[in-house]
Amino acid sequence: MQKTDLLDKLQEIVGNERVSASAAELYCYSFDASQVRGMPEFVIRPVSTAQVADVVRLAWEKGIPVTARGAGTGLAGGSVPVEGGIVLDMSSMNRIIEMDFDNLQVVVEPGIVQEKLNLALEPYGFFFPPDPGSSAMCTLGGLIANNGSGMRSVKYGTTRNYVLGLEVVLADGTVINTGSKTIKSVAGYSLTDLFVGSEGTLGIVTKAILKVRALPRERSVLLASFENPELAGKAVVKVLSSGIVPSACEILDSNIIDAINTYDPKVGLPRAGAILMFEVDGTESAVREGIAMIEDACSSLATGIRAATNKKEREEIWAARRLVGAAVSRLDPMRTRVYVGEDIGVPIKEIPRMLHKVSEISEEFDIPIMTYGHIGDGNLHTGMCIDVLDDKDWEKLNKAADKIHRTAISIGGTVTAEHGVGGARAEYLELELGKALDVMILIKKALDPKGILNPGKMGV
C-alpha cells in the first residue's frame, strides 16, 4: 500500500485534522524524556474507541506498527515509535466518563492528566493515589501502561492496585473489556493485571475503571538526618519492619541536599549525609501516633529529627522534594541530568548494601551519582549529570548505568521499579527474568502474532 493511500484511509477514519504526516509534527513524537528515539510515519489523534479500533484494524491488515502515546513524559522510550509506523496520540480522549462515588470509583478515558483527575476529585473528598513526579503532565493511560507509582506507593501501592477494569483494543482491532465495577472477582485470568504494565505491547487501553480513595483528614511530615545513606537505609528497614506504614518515605543524599539548597536557598534543608522524609496521613490521632513511632524507630540512628509543625512547613518540604529533578541539573551548569540507569529497585533490607554499591560505582567510573527516591519501596533514583557534548562522559555514564543495573539484579532487585522497560532497559530483561521472559514472548505472540503493537519494546 502506498503511503498516500494509507493517509487517505487514516483521514477517512479520524478526519483530516486528526492526522499528522508533516516532518515537523512527526518530530515532536520521535522522543520522550529518555534517550530512545524513533520517527513515526503518521500521528493520529483519535477521539473514540471506535476510531482507535479502526486504526488498529487497518494497521493489522497492513502490518504497520502502532504505538500509543499519552503525554510523552516516559523515561524509557515506551511511547517512542522505534520501528516507525503510526503513533496514536491518546491525549484527546481525556474525559472523565463517570464519577461513581457510591462505588468509590471513576471511569476515565486514557488521555486524562493525573493532576486534572485529582483536581476534579478533590471537591468531593476523594483522590487517585499514584503520584509520579510527572503528575502535572502525565496521563492515566501512561500510568496504566507503565504501572506508574511515585512517592505515596509505600502506603497506597501502584497504579495496578487502582485499576478495576479496562477497555482494550487488541492487535486485530477487537475491543474487549476486562474486570468490572465489582471490586472482588475471580472469574477468569486477571487480564486487567496483564494489560497494566504491558506498555502498549498487548493492546491499547481506551477506557479504565479506577478505584479512588477518600482524602486523608490529616498529614504530617518528619525529616530525619543521617551521617550517610547506609544508616538512612537501616532506619528505613527498622521503621517498615516495625509495622509502621508511612504515606511516603523518601531519601535525599548529600549531593541532592546541596542541589536543593543551591536551587532554592530558603528551603534550608539540614546538611547531612542523607535525609529521610517521612509522611504519615490519616485521622489526626493516627498521624500523631505514626509520627511518634517513626521518631522512636529512627532515634538511635539519626543525627537529627525535625517534624514539620504546620502545613506551610510541610508544603515547603514537599516542594523541595519535587524540585529534585530540576535541582540536580543546577549543581554544575556545564552538565545535564541524563535519565539512564535511574530507576533500580531492591528488596528493602538490601537498601543499605545497594546504596554502598552505588557510591563504589560512582568512584569506579569517576562520575558523581546523586541518589534520591522512594526508599520505602526499595526504589532508588540514581541521578547522573554529564557534559552531553563529551563522548567520554557518555561512555562513563553508560558503563556506570550498566553496572548499576547488573548490581541491582545480582542482589535480587530490578532494573526498573516504576519508570518502565520500553526500549531503554529491554536488554536486561533476560538477565533479570530468566525463562519467564520466554513466557512473556509466548503471550505477546499469542495476542499480537504480527508484532504490530509497540514493537521493539520490553524484549518481546
Add this chain to the structure above:
Amino acid sequence: MQKTDLLDKLQEIVGNERVSASAAELYCYSFDASQVRGMPEFVIRPVSTAQVADVVRLAWEKGIPVTARGAGTGLAGGSVPVEGGIVLDMSSMNRIIEMDFDNLQVVVEPGIVQEKLNLALEPYGFFFPPDPGSSAMCTLGGLIANNGSGMRSVKYGTTRNYVLGLEVVLADGTVINTGSKTIKSVAGYSLTDLFVGSEGTLGIVTKAILKVRALPRERSVLLASFENPELAGKAVVKVLSSGIVPSACEILDSNIIDAINTYDPKVGLPRAGAILMFEVDGTESAVREGIAMIEDACSSLATGIRAATNKKEREEIWAARRLVGAAVSRLDPMRTRVYVGEDIGVPIKEIPRMLHKVSEISEEFDIPIMTYGHIGDGNLHTGMCIDVLDDKDWEKLNKAADKIHRTAISIGGTVTAEHGVGGARAEYLELELGKALDVMILIKKALDPKGILNPGKMGV
C-alpha cells in the same frame, strides 16, 4: 504407553510410597466441597520442585492431564481431575522456607496450611491476611490458585495483593520464577498476577514469596441490626463511601441469625431482618475513631447498634460468624446445604438491589435462600438447603442458582468473587467476560498447547 509402564516411571520419579493407584485412594481425590466429580488414574505426592517438574514433563510427553490439589476444600471443583490423569497432591510440600521479616516477607511451599502459617508468624507479630472460612484446612497453593480471600479482604485485599513472586512449573516441565523480593518492579508483564487465580491451568506453583503484615494492636467489633437486608446494604454503601475502611464488614440475614441462635443458643444474636458485623483494627485510637464513625454512619438506618465491649464478646461474635457454614444445615435436619450459586459479587452500590433480587428468586423457585457474606466487598454467599435425595429439589436449586448467576452478571457483577470458576461455573464465563474469554483461551493455548494442565476448567 501402558498404565503399568507409566506407574513405573512415576514411581521412579517420586518413589513407590508417593504414588497411589488403588481405587480407594483415588476415590478420595475425586471430589472437593462442590458437586464436581472426576476420578484420577494416579495420585502423586511430590516433595520437591524437581519431582513436580519431572512428573509434569512426563505428562507433557504422554499427553496426560495433570491437576494440582492442596487440601481439596475448594467449592468449584478446581482440584477435581474431571478428565482423569494425574493428581499432584501438593500437601507434602508444606515448608516455610524462609521468614524474612526485615523485608516483611516469607517464602513458603504451596502445601502449607493457612492457619499453620499464621501460627508460625504470630510470635513474631506478623500475619498473612487472606482468611477464607477454610483457613484451618486450606493450603496456600489453593489460595494462590483461586486468589482466595475471606472476611478481611475489605481492608486487606485478596491473596493476589500478598504474592510477590512465584516459582512455577510450566506445562512442559520448565521451571520459571516470576517476581522477586523487590516489592516494586515494572520489569516485564506481571506474570505473577497471571498465575494467581489461574487455578492450575497455566502452571503449577511450587514456591511463593509472600508479603506479611504486622498484627494490628487492637480490634473492635460492632453489630448493627436492620429491618431488612436492603437497608443493611444501604448502610454498607454509606459506611464505605464515607472513607471508613473496616477490617471486616459481614452480613447475616434473618435465616442465618436464626440458624446461628439455634445451633448455639448462648451466642444470642439480636433478632433482626439482617445484621451487619463490622470489625475495625489498628492502633487503639484509630479503632476508637473507626467504630465511632461506623456507628454514626449506620445510626439513621439501623434499629439497633451494639459494640463488643471486650475481647471475649468480640471472639464470641466472630465464632458465631464462623458457625454459619455448619449452622445453615441445622435449620432443617432433612435438608443439606449444597454449594451451588453461592459466591456472587456485585458492585457495592448494587448490593441492596441484588439482595432484593435474591429474595425474589427465593420466592419464584420456592426455595429458602439464606444470605451472608463479605458484603463490604460486594460478595454475597447465598446458601440453599435441599433434600439431596429429591430430584425436584435439585432441579429447583439449579434453576435458582442459574438465575442468581445471571442476575449478578446482568447488574455488572460476577458469578464468583472468591470461590473460583473450576468446573462449577465455567459455563457462565462467556456471558460474564465476553470476548475477554477468547484472550484467556489464546493465553492458555500459548502456555499449554497440549491442554494437559487441569483440563475442563475455567472455560479454557
